[in-house]
Amino acid sequence: MKKQITLTITLLFTSLIFAQKMKIIDGNFDFIKGQKEINVEFNYDNLKLFKDNLTNKEYVEQRSADLEEKGKGKGKAWKKTWEASREIIYAPKFIELMNRDLYEKQGITFEEGLTEAKYTLTVDVVWIYPGWNAAVMRQPAKLSTVLKFVETANRDNVALEITSQNAPGNRFGGTFSNEDRIGEGFAKTGKTLSKLIMKKAF
Template sequence: MKKQLTFILALFCVSLIYSQKIKVVSGGFDFIKDQKQINVEFVYDNMKIFKKNLTNDEYVKERSEDLESKGKGKGKAWKKKWESSRTIIYAPKFLELMNRDLHEKKGMSFEEGLSDAKYTLVVETVWIYPGWNAGVMRQPAKVSTLLKFVETANRDNVVLEITAKNAPGNRFGGTFSNEDRLGEGYAKTGKTLSKLIMKKAF
């Protein structure tokens, strides 16, 4: 029983250490309340990975070669999953949590491909840490993003800029998939931003 309590306390401490920090860098929220649709774009161009700040290309090369050395085809299969996760896990997770309250309570929709929307939310991934799961012990993923609301027709006009650092990502019960853990980090970011907009704009 004592060991179980110690383990639970350790997990609680980890969750505190890796809690998300969100900060308004510039701009305000007044423009949002009159909008029914906001376009969303996801950018990964300058993303860094791990404490070593690897580029995506460096990480993919290192990880895929390691997996390929452990079994023919494993590296290629992982690379395909890693690249597709942006469209099938990260973006949908973020948008699902963004829309959960804002769409149902305020009638506002955040979606990709809304080129006619007056404003665009650019979700730029700055840094990620995939985390790990060793069964008994685990560490959540972390996702840091720069969230910029810009005029769709004039991207240089940034009306609101927010930094979201170290959004923790993990599934209840844990998961051995790096991509799934990171997806939960994007979900956490969407949820936190949604709550901030609900509080500041309405």
């Protein structure tokens, strides 16, 4: 019993160590006022995973091979889920939480495909730790991104750049799905960024 309590405390402490950190690298929030819509784009070209900094290709190959050994077709099925999660989980979670404050309180819409919007928010996903769940114990996912607000017509003109490190991702009650945990990391990033904008711009 004491061992179990110690492990639980250790995991909680670890989670606190890896708390999300947002840092303003360049620019300010002045451009936000007066905007009614902002385009959102997600980029995974620089993505690394786990402490080993695996590329997405390396991770997919290793994970697919491991699952195929456990059952024919499992690796291929997982690969489809992993790739589809960017569109059906990660982007919607981020955008939903961005709009929760900024659209409902300030009337600013964040959405993909708004090519006529003056500004574009680029979400460069640079690091993911999927976390794990062993029922009794679990570790949340962690997500690091570079968030840039650029002029849509001139991407070299950066109005604001922010780094977000180790955004935690986990569902209440836990989940055995890596993709769901990562999705909550995107939700946390969107929520924290929207609150930062609310604080600094309005």
